[in-house]
Amino acid sequence: MKHFINLNDLESVPELVKQGRALKADPFSFQHLGKNKTIGLLFFNSSLRTRISTQKAALNLGMNVIVMNVGADSWQLEFEDGVIMDQGKAEHIKEAAAVLGQYCDVLAVRAFAELKDRDADYEETVLEKFRKYAGVPIINLESATRHPCQSLADLITIEELKVVERPKVVLTWAPHFKPLPQAVANSFAEWVLKTDYEFVIANPEGYDLSPEYIKNTKVVHNQEEAFAGADFIYTKNWSSFEHYGQVLTQDPAWRITPEKMALTNNGKFMHCLPVRRGLKVADEVLDSPDSVVIQQAGNRVWSVQAALKNILEAL
Numbered sequence: 058m059k060h061f062i063n064l065n066d067l068e069s070v071p072e073l074v075k076q077g078r079a080l081k082a083d084p085f086s087f088q089h090l091g092k093n094k095t096i097g098l099l100f101f102n103s104s105l106r107t108r109i110s111t112q113k114a115a116l117n118l119g120m121n122v123i124v125m126n127v128g129a130d131s132w133q134l135e136f137e138d139g140v141i142m143d144q145g146k147a148e149h150i151k152e153a154a155a156v157l158g159q160y161c162d163v164l165a166v167r168a169f170a171e172l173k174d175r176d177a178d179y180e181e182t183v184l185e186k187f188r189k190y191a192g193v194p195i196i197n198l199e200s201a202t203r204h205p206c207q208s209l210a211d212l213i214t215i216e217e218l219k220v221v222e223r224p225k226v227v228l229t230w231a232p233h234f235k236p237l238p239q240a241v242a243n244s245f246a247e248w249v250l251k252t253d254y255e256f257v258i259a260n261p262e263g264y265d266l267s268p269e270y271i272k273n274t275k276v277v278h279n280q281e282e283a284f285a286g287a288d289f290i291y292t293k294n295w296s297s298f299e300h301y302g303q304v305l306t307q308d309p310a311w312r313i314t315p316e317k318m319a320l321t322n323n324g325k326f327m328h329c330l331p332v333r334r335g336l337k338v339a340d341e342v343l344d345s346p347d348s349v350v351i352q353q354a355g356n357r358v359w360s361v362q363a364a365l366k367n368i369l370e371a372l
């Protein structure tokens with residue numbers, strides 16, 4: 058595997074899930090692979106889980122790790138070509154990516170959607186320019202439209218916990234007061250579609266995700282209908298794709314409550330975190346034995362470690 062940016066970069070989702078679980082069972086089994094190799098972690102946005110789990114995974118593989126907050130620690134970067142750089146951005150991505158590729162054997166990049174221009178976000182300008190100009194493998198730590206390290210961890214968690222061969226998995230929207238990216242939801246949907254799970258998406262009118270990611274997945278605008286008999290409830294807020302970047306509703310009726318979880322088949326509550334308690338989900342749900350969000354977050358190490366192992370093997 059050369060890069061881990063999107064699903065086109067890998068051959069088999071089930072194989073990567075299997076490798077992630079094997080690394081969880083034997084974390085230092087490939088410690089030789091990363092010896093004298095350096096990974097550079099570049100954050101254009103905040104992070105807790107991704108920042109720490111990626112460092113831990115790289116250390117488990119014997120790598121050296123460098124972390125930089127782009128813009129705060131470095132120069133503001135210009136991504137447009139052919140412009141006269143006479144404003145605030147002092148460095149072009151062409152030079153910045155190529156120079157970082159001189160220092161690091163692998164680069165891992167977080168750059169959220171700006172939620173202003175749908176075409177620009179969905180062209181994945183930032184990650185694709187790093188892929189083009191860095192000259193080294195790139196790992197996606199959440200880009201404008203995807204979060205593959207999260208999605209692989211999500212599938213590892215479902216495989217660990219499922220009690221039936223083909224669980225019913227629900228991706229449900231929950232309210233938030235500011236616009237959030239579609240990336241986590243897009244990514245979860247496209248990874249689940251690589252499994253044989255029963256999959257349903259529940260969101261209010263106007264919040265349907267891009268067909269490019271959800272294909273012909275059943276979308277319902279009634280949360281209770283979706284929850285009936287579900288084995289896993291994956292909760293996430295996202296802003297409207299159709300009315301790009303807009304918050305069309307903050308309806309608290311979409312909050313996850315014990316009464317809704319009671320509609321499920323002893324369903325497990327999942328969320329990528331961070332989650333705003335009380336706003337998106339009741340404390341009783343998050344604090345219940347059916348919440349698996351901590352195990353899910355723990356699996357982020359094994360997720361990115363599996364991706365990084367495959368990248369190191371291909372160097």
Ligand SMILES: CCC[C@H](NC(C)=O)C(=O)O
Nearest residue numbers: 237238240241329330331
């Ligand atoms: C892992 C989630 C990152 C980000 N969350 C926030 C709060 O910006 C999002 O919604 O994409």
Ligand SMILES: NC(=O)OP(=O)(O)O
Nearest residue numbers: 104105106107329330
């Ligand atoms: N789930 C996730 O990616 O968390 P962070 O934004 O804290 O890295």
